[in-house]
Amino acid sequence: MKTPLIPPLPASACLGVIAPAGPPKAGVLAQVAPLLKRWGFMAKRFPGCDGPAHLGHLAASDEQRLADLHAALADPEVDALLCLRGGYGCLRIGDRVDLELVRRAAKPLIGYSDITTLHGLWARAGVPAWHAPMPASDWVRDGGWPDAEHLAAALRRGVWAGDVQHAPGPCHPLDHGGCAKGRLLGGNLSVIASGLHTPADPDWRGAVLFLEDVAEDPYRLDRYLTQLRLAGVLDAVSGFVLGGFSEADSPDAVLADALHPLGKPVLAGWPAGHIVPHWALPLGLPVQLDVAQRQLRWL
Known part of the structure; x- marks a missing residue:
C-alpha cells in the first residue's frame, strides 16, 4: 500500500488558525470557522488572531505569535496549521521557532507570501507544507472562492507519489x-x-x-x-x-x-x-x- 507524501486530512480534521504575520481586516475572523465547517473541517483559533495588533502591522506581539505557533504544533487536536494572512512578521520570530517541535509534530503549514519564512523553516525540519491561499487575504476577495475550494479538495486528498x-x-x-x-x-x-x-x-x-x-x-x-x-x-x-x-x-x-x-x-x-x-x-x-x-x- 502506498504511503502518502502529505496524508489526507481526515473527516472533521481540525485546522489551527494562527496569525504569524499581519492582522486581519475587521469582520474576516468571524467568517473563517463557517467556511471551514462548510468543507467538513473544524477551526481552532489561537489568541493572536484577535490581537491586539502590535506596531500597527503585526497581528500581535512577537511573543504571542510565536506562542500560538508552538501551541498549535503541540496541540493534539490540531491536524494542520492555517495562517490567516501574510503581510510582514514571520522573520521577526524565525530565529525562535522550535524546529524540533516542527519536526516532531509533522503538521502541514498552509499559507504563502510572508509565510515563505515559515516554509523555509518547515523545509529545514523536513516537513512538507502548502503554498496556498489564506482566509483573511484570499478566500473572501472577489474570485477567491474557487481557489479556496481547490485548497479544501487538496487537503482532503493529500499528496501521493505520481500525482x-x-x-x-x-x-x-x-x-x-x-x-x-x-x-x-x-x-x-x-x-x-x-x-x-x-x-x-x-x-x-x-x-x-x-x-x-x-x-x-x-x-x-x-x-x-x-x-x-x-x-x-x-x-x-x-x-x-x-x-x-x-x-x-x-x-x-x-x-x-x-x-x-x-x-x-x-x-x-x-x-x-x-x-x-x-x-x-x-x-x-x-x-x-x-x-x-x-x-x-x-x-
Missing part, C-alpha cells in the same frame, strides 16, 4: 530547457531574499525553486535575483517554476536575463502567488519538472 499538476495554457515565453528533479522549495522572492543566511534559509542544493511576487517593480526583482545569485542559490538549484508576478510592470525581461543564462529548466506561468487562480502547491517534496509538458510530477 501530477499542470500549468494551464500554452508554452510561456519564459519557458526554457527540459527537465529537472529536486525538492520543490521557495515562495515569495522578496521574502526569500530577506531570509538568506538566517535560520529560515533552507538547503537549496538540488532544489526546484518556485518564485512569485507582488507589487515589485522589475528593478527591485533584479535586486532580489542578484542577491540570490551572489548568495549561490541560483547556482545551487536544479530548475525554476515561476508563478505570478502581479501588480507591477512585466518582469519577463529581468527574469529571462537572470535565469536563462544558467541553462537550467524554467517553467513559467504557474497558477500560484498573489493572483487568481492560485492553486494549492505542495512544498518540501521531491518533484520532476517537465517544461515541455508544463507539469510537475511528485516523486
